[in-house]
Amino acid sequence: MSKTSGHGERTLDVSNVGQEVWLVKVPKFIRESWSANSGDHEVGRLRVVKHPGQRAPTITFSMNEALVAANKLPREHKFISHDIKQCLGVFSLPKSATEGAQKLEGGPADGAAGQYNISFEGQVVRKYECQPVMDDNYLKLKLETKRAAATPARQAIAIERPANVYKPKSFHPHKVAQERQKESEGKKAREDKDKVLEVLFNAFEKHQYYNIKDLQKITRQPIMTVAGLVACVRGLWLDWSPVSDDWLAWSPVSDDSG
Incomplete structure (x- = not known):
């Protein structure tokens, strides 16, 4: 086999x-x-x-x-x-x-x-x-x-008392809590770019990886604004070429003749 x-x-x-x-x-x-x-x-x-x-x-x-x-x-x-x-x-x-x-x-x-x-x-x-x-x-x-084959699997039966019927709800408790939280926080106003970058840098000093939604909660800015700033900063670091191994192994030689 x-x-x-x-x-x-x-x-x-x-x-x-x-x-x-x-x-x-x-x-x-x-x-x-x-x-x-x-x-x-x-x-x-x-x-x-x-x-x-x-x-x-x-x-x-x-x-x-x-x-x-x-x-x-x-x-x-x-x-x-x-x-x-x-x-x-x-x-x-x-x-x-x-x-x-x-x-x-x-x-x-x-x-x-x-x-x-x-x-x-x-x-x-x-x-x-x-x-x-x-x-x-x-x-x-x-x-x-x-x-037995002719007997239907489901049959209609008469009920003695009316069954409890619950009306559908448009606003559930968790949705009401979300709406109240949004009202208490207010609208998200766009801050200055430098202030938002400072908040982002402080966040990345604590942790290396973040989800874009977590960054939105930290900066309290629209998600598109946060994504654009992260892309700009990320693009600057990607343009930098890594230091070669020769430069990493090089150490300056002290001049004793002088």
Whole structure:
């Protein structure tokens, strides 16, 4: 794998490369019931019946009676075969990050058999679709599904008492405080250029860098005036060429003969 790739290198376990796997598409209610059920209980039984003279066997699936009674789900299901038009494989990851860390840390030092976090479970040789057989539970389930889909997510309800409605405000407290501060400070009158420069020089003696808005507050002058003065002063210093290293290293020699 390239070092510039965004994914890290991983070792793949191919011990089950010769195993054949079925790819089965199950309904949503079966998937939800299996996800809610722990792995210690039986979820159903699969029956494969081979008929003489027929290539494809008849496959049926019967859900566990406890799951059917608890969730009112259809019990009997049939498998419908589909053609596989592409090469498919099944890969698996550890059940949790802890299990993956144990596999990575528990392997041998040479990184051969124990250090992996992705496994190849086998190649898909059959593709089926699990469809429930129509019974009373299936019809009730479809009816409830249609009702839930037709129910709007948002509904209009009648309120018993009027809700508190707040009128919009044109002047908020922070804006009123700003206006009062402007009135107390008064209008910004333009000062003499030399006085403003003196204030700027005093400010730059304290700190080296300023924002133009901070300089405006310090000088109490319009921002364009302050920006123009700063540009003029900055332009004078930029025109000066730096002293060469030869002049910096030179020191006058005292004349002892005189």
